[in-house]
Amino acid sequence: MKTVTAIVAVGIWHSAFGIGWAQYRVPGTGSMAFEGYASLFLDHFPSTDPSAVELRARVFGELAVQASEALRLTASAYADALAADRGEPAYDAILRAHEVLATFSFSRADFRLGLGQVVWGRLDELQPSDVVNPLDVSRFFFEGRSEARLPVTLVRGRMFFSEDAILEAIYVPIFRRGRFDQLDEPTSPFNLLAAQSAGQGPADREIARREPARTFENAQGGLRFSDTVGRFDYSIGAYRGFRTFGVILLEPTEFVEVFPRFTMISADFESVRGPWAFRGEAAFFSDSGLPAEASMEAERSWDAGFAVDRRAGDYRLSGSMLVHDDPLDTTATLIFGADRSFVRERYNTRTFGAINVTDGSAFVRNVTAWSLRDNLALEGSIGWFFGDSETGPPDPRVASNVFGRFADRDFFYLRLKAYF
Numbered sequence: 001m002k003t004v005t006a007i008v009a010v011g012i013w014h015s016a017f018g019i020g021w022a023q024y025r026v027p028g029t030g031s032m033a034f035e036g037y038a039s040l041f042l043d044h045f046p047s048t049d050p051s052a053v054e055l056r057a058r059v060f061g062e063l064a065v066q067a068s069e070a071l072r073l074t075a076s077a078y079a080d081a082l083a084a085d086r087g088e089p090a091y092d093a094i095l096r097a098h099e100v101l102a103t104f105s106f107s108r109a110d111f112r113l114g115l116g117q118v119v120w121g122r123l124d125e126l127q128p129s130d131v132v133n134p135l136d137v138s139r140f141f142f143e144g145r146s147e148a149r150l151p152v153t154l155v156r157g158r159m160f161f162s163e164d165a166i167l168e169a170i171y172v173p174i175f176r177r178g179r180f181d182q183l184d185e186p187t188s189p190f191n192l193l194a195a196q197s198a199g200q201g202p203a204d205r206e207i208a209r210r211e212p213a214r215t216f217e218n219a220q221g222g223l224r225f226s227d228t229v230g231r232f233d234y235s236i237g238a239y240r241g242f243r244t245f246g247v248i249l250l251e252p253t254e255f256v257e258v259f260p261r262f263t264m265i266s267a268d269f270e271s272v273r274g275p276w277a278f279r280g281e282a283a284f285f286s287d288s289g290l291p292a293e294a295s296m297e298a299e300r301s302w303d304a305g306f307a308v309d310r311r312a313g314d315y316r317l318s319g320s321m322l323v324h325d326d327p328l329d330t331t332a333t334l335i336f337g338a339d340r341s342f343v344r345e346r347y348n349t350r351t352f353g354a355i356n357v358t359d360g361s362a363f364v365r366n367v368t369a370w371s372l373r374d375n376l377a378l379e380g381s382i383g384w385f386f387g388d389s390e391t392g393p394p395d396p397r398v399a400s401n402v403f404g405r406f407a408d409r410d411f412f413y414l415r416l417k418a419y420f
Helices: 002-017 137-143 396-401
Strands: 023-025 031-045 052-066 071-085 089-105 109-116 152-160 166-172 207-210 220-229 232-242 247-250 255-258 261-273 276-288 300-312 315-326 329-342 347-356 362-373 376-386 411-419
Touching: 052 089, 137 362, 137 376, 137 411, 300 329
Parallel strands: 207 255
Antiparallel strands: 023 031, 031 052, 031 411, 052 071, 071 089, 089 109, 109 152, 152 166, 166 220, 220 232, 232 261, 247 255, 261 276, 276 300, 300 315, 315 329, 329 347, 347 362, 362 376, 376 411
């Protein structure tokens, strides 16, 4: 915790006084680099009942030390604060580690241990096999999946059989659940499980949470093999873990949220032909440990998607389809994205959209950024939710049918971000 606090304190100092140092070398100790940012974030939810206005602040700092040719140390942390009107005043502040890792690199292998992230899958935003890290739902909708991943304690080893053939093993000893919002989660507009006046979710009752115990039997882990054949990159993987958003059960006196185990088998590929890139991903899930009262939950499911993207002048365009199937339902989702920079990359606009053609729900987000100067940016975003679907906690493994659950959470925000 002292290391985390020091990192954030240095970030605040550099943000406040404009003292910059990106990288320096101490004789005999290798190289060291520090970077980060500070931001103010004002958002509004006009469609919630009542409407919500939030002011969020963040300071983020990352320190990387190349201690030797074989050892790299990375530590990053952030301090967040919230002052909001969510129908009633809400205040919160947190100090969290984002990454604390030691990486050992050798000619044929590398090992990483600590607190960090592992990204599996090749599709954009909705990646069925990206199951190692839980998500922060609010940051997923505000900024995207890469910003929404929450770190987990892990040990990861990779064996390099050749330049392209890699076997990866992951061990996650401690379960961490997903969050609707890290800042005052009970009152967050994105919290689907809170007792809500709008009548969504189990009303007028507290929901008890029953997380997996921190025992050896509850560890998570998996394997992934990647290789390249010609211009065709592919990987296959397997992972056994817990759902990071649980299943709600009705017990005699209360609602209880439990987190069933699952086993995943996955495969993905990517190939490039001229200006076109083709990507695909599929994952099969088998749940276990579901109690009898959860028999309506789908115990087996699969998700499969195919995507294309290319550059078209100043634009990068992408499109994909993702299909989810389980014994209770089959859904298809169309996903699109567009990215363009203007005036020598001083302005940038990014659009992401997902339309569930089965139930008619959709989510569309546009983020436009203006670089005021080299280390200062102003960003604005609008997010729309369309349609409505079943309530209940989202499952990041089944992202194709989640958007309708957030009806009436339309938002827009402005953010000022200073880098150091």
